[in-house]
Amino acid sequence: MSENLIIRSIESVQELEEVRQLESLIWSELESYPVSQTITAVKNGGMVIGAFLENQLIGFQYSFAGFDGHKPYLCSQTLGIHPDFRKMGIGEKLKCKQREEAIKKGYDLITWTYDPMETVNGHLNLHKLGAECSTYIENCYGDMPDALNIGMPSDRFVVEWRIKDRQERNQNYHQSVNLLNNESHLLIKTGKNSDGFLVPEEIDLSKDQDEESLFVPVSSDFQSIKQYNLDLALSWRMKTRQVFTHYFKHGWSAVDLVRNESDPDICFYVLKQINS
Numbered sequence: 001m002s003e004n005l006i007i008r009s010i011e012s013v014q015e016l017e018e019v020r021q022l023e024s025l026i027w028s029e030l031e032s033y034p035v036s037q038t039i040t041a042v043k044n045g046g047m048v049i050g051a052f053l054e055n056q057l058i059g060f061q062y063s064f065a066g067f068d069g070h071k072p073y074l075c076s077q078t079l080g081i082h083p084d085f086r087k088m089g090i091g092e093k094l095k096c097k098q099r100e101e102a103i104k105k106g107y108d109l110i111t112w113t114y115d116p117m118e119t120v121n122g123h124l125n126l127h128k129l130g131a132e133c134s135t136y137i138e139n140c141y142g143d144m145p146d147a148l149n150i151g152m153p154s155d156r157f158v159v160e161w162r163i164k165d166r167q168e169r170n171q172n173y174h175q176s177v178n179l180l181n182n183e184s185h186l187l188i189k190t191g192k193n194s195d196g197f198l199v200p201e202e203i204d205l206s207k208d209q210d211e212e213s214l215f216v217p218v219s220s221d222f223q224s225i226k227q228y229n230l231d232l233a234l235s236w237r238m239k240t241r242q243v244f245t246h247y248f249k250h251g252w253s254a255v256d257l258v259r260n261e262s263d264p265d266i267c268f269y270v271l272k273q274i275n276s
Contacts, residue, residue, distance in 0.1 A: 005090070007097045010048040010060070013039060018057045019048060026080040033078070038062060045072070045105065049097050051081075051090050058082040061094040063102075066111065074102045076112035076159075092128055099163045108164040113140060113156035116244065117222040117236065119267045122157075122257040131161035132274065134253040136244045151230050155241055157254065187216050187243045190266065197228055198265050200239045205246045209273055214252065216243055216269040220259065247271055 010016060016035045023032035038048055045065030050057050059081040066075035076098065081090050102110055114121040116133075125131050135158035142154060183189075189201040198219045207214055218240060219225050226233040244254070256270035 004053055006052045007093050008050060009101060010050040011042055015050065016048060019050065019060045022057055022060060022082060023080060025082070033062065047098065047101055049094050049101065051094055058085045059090045059094055061098050063098060072107065073109040073111055074107045076110050091124055095129055102163055108162060110161040110163055112159050114159060115155065116157045116240065117218055119218060119220050119257060125159050126255060126257045129161060131159045132253045132255045133157040133159055134248050136248055138241060152233060152237055155237060185211065185213060185215050187214055188239060190217050197225055197232065199232065200236050203239050203243055209251065214247065214271040216240065216271065217266050218269065220265055220267045
């Protein structure tokens, strides 16, 4: 498939309507962005990137220009893949093309949000792309009625992807995973209930800046926990919220997400003091 896959910018009204239709398929008609909005964004510093297979649009990424009062950046709003073509690495290809096009436009920073409990997104954003997170927003979008978010506070990480800074940090950070053998570096103790689901237990807010790396365990399949028991999912949300907000406030950043080779049910966020 990869040799027939084309990743390119989308600028025409006709193809932007195809993007809107794909959004409707992935989410819903109400959650699709009108072409009048996406075409305006494209003409004013934003972009839409499409993934095409034999002229069929099977994935897209939509971004618009942002400004924080000091400098411009690219705000990455939506990335969607047709349900028949997921788990094929298309999302990473779209992000890499986004980076290429953003550099051409003069950007050096791309930002977006994602749910830190969604580890597939975390693995792409932090481990593969090398982005980082040091901002946690509680209930970022309010109550969301869609299947992925219903019943949960819409907490989000704010991703910062410094696209001109090609530090290969993750290779170095991955070495620190050896510290996982020492449970004193874990910020949440975990166990499993009688049905085999991962349960968060005690949290640790006492670590100081002398630590090399800290680790936050999370379930590798949060949606299954939600379907199994919403109260357990809410416990995960609130305990990870406490941990992340505390350590981000004290200068730590999430710089990687690694999978546990011995237990596929669990992943670990790697926290570092990157500016120390």
